[in-house]
Amino acid sequence: MQDSKLPLLLIHEVGGTRGVLEAHVPFLKKHFQLITMKEFLESKEYYCAQVQAIYSWWHKPVIDRELLKSLPNLKVISSAGVGTDHLDLKLISGFGVRIANTPHAVHSTTADIGMALLLAAARRLVEGCQIAVSPDTGYFSNNWLGEEVTGATLGIIGMGSIGYKIAQRARAFEMKILYHNRNRRKEDEEQAVGACYCGAIEDLLQQSDFVMLVVNLTPRTYKLIGKKELQLMKPTASLINISRGQVVDQDMLVEALQTGVIKSAAMDVTYPEPLPRDHPLLKLKNVIITPHVGIKTHKTTFMITEDAVSNVLAALNGLPMPSEVFPD
Numbered sequence: 082m083q084d085s086k087l088p089l090l091l092i093h094e095v096g097g098t099r100g101v102l103e104a105h106v107p108f109l110k111k112h113f114q115l116i117t118m119k120e121f122l123e124s125k126e127y128y129c130a131q132v133q134a135i136y137s138w139w140h141k142p143v144i145d146r147e148l149l150k151s152l153p154n155l156k157v158i159s160s161a162g163v164g165t166d167h168l169d170l171k172l173i174s175g176f177g178v179r180i181a182n183t184p185h186a187v188h189s190t191t192a193d194i195g196m197a198l199l200l201a202a203a204r205r206l207v208e209g210c211q212i213a214v215s216p217d218t219g220y221f222s223n224n225w226l227g228e229e230v231t232g233a234t235l236g237i238i239g240m241g242s243i244g245y246k247i248a249q250r251a252r253a254f255e256m257k258i259l260y261h262n263r264n265r266r267k268e269d270e271e272q273a274v275g276a277c278y279c280g281a282i283e284d285l286l287q288q289s290d291f292v293m294l295v296v297n298l299t300p301r302t303y304k305l306i307g308k309k310e311l312q313l314m315k316p317t318a319s320l321i322n323i324s325r326g327q328v329v330d331q332d333m334l335v336e337a338l339q340t341g342v343i344k345s346a347a348m349d350v351t352y353p354e355p356l357p358r359d360h361p362l363l364k365l366k367n368v369i370i371t372p373h374v375g376i377k378t379h380k381t382t383f384m385i386t387e388d389a390v391s392n393v394l395a396a397l398n399g400l401p402m403p404s405e406v407f408p409d
């Protein structure tokens with residue numbers, strides 16, 4: 082039973098692959114009346130003036146001009162996770178609608194997946210698992226070797242909060258840390274994790290054994306890693322992407338992996354997601370792909386929903402939101 086005095090929050094759906102988690106519904110219902118896109122579209126005229134907020138979970142619902150035009154009292158779009166590349170920020174704010182994300186909830190867990198992919202690529206864990214469970218091969222050849230993580234050089238591209246948490250984790254693995262970022266970190270922050278700043282991305286690419294992409298997707302970072310950048314990397318190096326698929330030129334990556342320009346790649350993000358089943362990346366042994374699971378733990382997903390709710394409640398009360406996103 083929904084409390085009709087509560088503000089109306091529009092969600093894409095509950096459950097499925099892109100829906101709000103069922104486990105979060107009781108918590109959401111303490112603060113809002115929920116309606117799904119399906120319910121909204123079925124009774125648009127009844128609901129349109131009532132919707133005050135949208136919870137964008139896993140990039141859904143699609144927020145376009147048509148939807149925005151149909152919601153005259155919409156005040157806020159609260160997006161789960163840190164990336165807001167699925168939202169047209171200028172368009173939305175042009176309708177006088179505020180936007181928020183949940184960066185604090187996702188920093189640690191996304192950094193964890195970055196390290197998990199780095200370790201898995203270095204020690205060829207997925208390939209090893211496949212060999213171990215295969216009824217044909219049974220066991221490993223003596224020459225089946227991975228790369229050492231301890232003492233290796235990690236180049237982090239994008240040293241925001243997630244990048245910094247990766248540096249903290251990598252330090253515990255005794256890695257040498259290089260980083261490239263639009264803004265250099267303060268000296269004491271660099272020293273705390275032993276990170277050296279590379280003003281030129283080229284230097285980082287040439288020196289690193291592992292290159293980790295942690296940038297936001299923006300016009301500046303679109304295809305940031307292309308043929309030229311891959312060729313600068315060591316032939317023994319691995320590329321790890323926990324940012325967005327479009328940050329890498331995927332065709333060039335396939336070529337680099339097929340021809341030994343770099344050793345391997347491990348990615349939690351691709352373009353598109355999921356990749357078509359016949360995509361060449363899915364056929365390569367030196368590739369690890371996970372289906373964008375960076376934030377997917379019980380605790381983190383709930384923290385996301387808690388933060389998303391705090392953002393909406395603040396916006397509806399005309400207060401500063403804990404994490405507001407602005408078009409520029």
Ligand SMILES: O=C(O)[C@H](O)CO
Nearest residue numbers: 161162163164187376
């Ligand atoms: O942006 C994030 O936090 C994750 O990639 C989920 O979209």
